[in-house]
Amino acid sequence: MKMLERIGAPWKLVKSAHDLEEVDALIMPGGESTTMLKFFSEEGLGPAIKKFAGEGKPVFGTCAGAILLAREVSNPPQEKLALLDIAIERNAYGRQVDSSIRQGECPELASHPLEMVFIRAPIIRRVGAGVKVLGHSGELPVLVEQENILAATFHPELTEDETIHRYFLQKI
Ligand code: GLN
Numbered sequence: 001m002k003m004l005e006r007i008g009a010p011w012k013l014v015k016s017a018h019d020l021e022e023v024d025a026l027i028m029p030g031g032e033s034t035t036m037l038k039f040f041s042e043e044g045l046g047p048a049i050k051k052f053a054g055e056g057k058p059v060f061g062t063c064a065g066a067i068l069l070a071r072e073v074s075n076p077p078q079e080k081l082a083l084l085d086i087a088i089e090r091n092a093y094g095r096q097v098d099s100s101i102r103q104g105e106c107p108e109l110a111s112h113p114l115e116m117v118f119i120r121a122p123i124i125r126r127v128g129a130g131v132k133v134l135g136h137s138g139e140l141p142v143l144v145e146q147e148n149i150l151a152a153t154f155h156p157e158l159t160e161d162e163t164i165h166r167y168f169l170q171k172i
Contacts, residue, residue: 003157003165015039017048024172025058028065030119030155033090036064037079046081053083058148058171066151067122074125084149085128092123104137104154110163116142116154124153134167 004011014020026049028036040046053059061069061084072087073080093100096119104116116137124141127133135143135152143152143164148171156164 003162007162007165007169009165009169016043017045020045020048020052025168026052026060027168028059028061028068029157030063030065033064033067034078036068040068040079046079049081050083053081053149056148058150058168059083060150060152060168062152062155062157063119063121066124066153069149069151071128072126084144084146084151085131086124086144086151087126088122088153089125090122091120092125093118093121096120102137102154104135104142106135106143106163108134109167110161114156114161114163115159116156117158118154121153135164 001011012019012023014023014026020026049059067073067088067090068081069084070080070086070088071082071084073090075090075092099119102116102118103113105113124144127141127144131144131146133141134145142154150168152164
């Protein structure tokens with residue numbers, strides 16, 4: 001919300017399928033994907049988000065949000081939206097204390113290296129043929145895109161850099 005305000009983009013919290021009807025794009029933030037799945041089933045949000053994405057509207061998942069979007073989830077396996085053809089491993093760097101800030105590159109989006117905040121982050125283990133890697137940190141893909149779906153394993157809202165959010169907004 002703070003990042004979107006800084007950029008000057010209007011936002012609204014989406015807590016129900018009805019809320020989703022009032023937005024042009026959706027950001028699924030970080031957090032705990034298992035908890036978010038519980039809200040999904042309570043609010044019927046899973047089918048609503050699939051319909052929303054199926055209409056070509058942009059969806060951006062960061063960290064837990066990226067896990068929710070993936071086609072395959074491991075460590076352990078869980079329910080998913082399967083809107084993005086990647087395999088993702090939860091908590092793949094280790095526990096909370098293994099969280100870190102790393103340097104990464106998004107060559108098509110920015111000419112400068114980006115600071116990337118990984119909090120109990122997942123690792124993308126497989127990238128499908130239709131998925132474009134837009135960002136990497138070391139050898140690992142950390143920002144991927146499949147048409148209207150964007151996913152980051154880091155938290156781009158936690159730095160001052162607006163590159164990633166501006167890129168997502170121009171997909172609307
Ligand atoms: N570890 C969390 C999960 O598996 C994701 C952490 C995050 O979103 N920063 O859902």
